[in-house]
Amino acid sequence: MSLALWTVEDLRDCLLAIPPLELKGMALLRECRPADGFFPVGIPRQTMVEAITEITAYTERARRMGEALANLAPIPLLDQPILEYGL
């Protein structure tokens, strides 16, 4: 499929098809029992460090991506009629 022919629906379907992210911290949460609470304790220090290092890298990437998306240049839709404008 050529990129030029992509519609908003194609883009949405593409994004929805991306497999869910799997981070070490998520695996640790999945393994914990309900009794451990939402924030489990007693995880080995090295495992915590690896999980935190991975997730801080992820949140940093996500934060920067959010900033980049917020600053996208507007795209003029020249061939789209805006009916409200007539009002």
Add this chain to the structure above:
Amino acid sequence: MTTHTLLDTYTLLAGAVRDDPFLLLANAVAWLDPLWTLDADDMEIEDDGLGIALVVTRQAFPDIYAGAVERIRAHLSAAELDRFICGEITRRGIPIDNLEYMSYGIPLDAAGALLEDPEFYTQHPDTLPILALFGIDPGRERYRVEVPDIAYTAGRAAADSLVKQGDAHWRQVGWTLAWLFSCSGNSVIDLDYESLMDIPPLSWEPNDVAFAVDLIEEANGIMADVNAGLQWLGTTPGAMAQLEGNLRRIFRKLKTMKGKQRDDLRIALEWRPVGDSDGGTALADPEFLHVRGDAA
């Protein structure tokens, strides 16, 4: 509603969080990186030290950040967190005793000798006999001690020769002179506090952190040699006499030279083992001593 129902609800919610990737991710972020919205670029120097410390450790020391997050969850006080983070960063080779200093970049303790400052001689009276060999006498100066340029040239020439010696004691004396005449090549040793403040501080980026650790470790080693050299000279009259003799030769030679010629000093110096010196390869300088033109 019974306790049993409440527990069932909790289990249901916990299960829902585990089963939904989006909620699970949100929970993982809340658990492991609760400060993810803090941005170092948005923080001001005036902001609280702990906030900046958490941003810094998040980027530069993830394991310390992990420990800090654990302690925040355990409701430890800000003072306890401060002590924990300072202690951990100090253990990594960057001494710090107050998180507020982190706002200004990596803190460095300037050890540079400011020979023009009379206060220096009050703090380091053990340097007086050595500096007297260079014609430096603070006497009763209250505001500024005059240190002739020729003293720096001679001090650097002697230091340059001494640090190349095989004998450990003489090498240590070399570092003592390198400290006194600011020519060790290590900024922490060569610069006084004000001069160091004029240089943009090292950031907490990983490369700068690694550089600072090396710089501080090297400076600690040099200062250990500086103190050992001072002590040896102070307790070994034979070494002091030999240093005096060689300095006299350097000064005699320098007085026959003018201006920039002195940057090109060439003189052979001999440093013989004294007392319990290990001897090493303490031979006469095999090459004529050459003071680098950029030594200053």
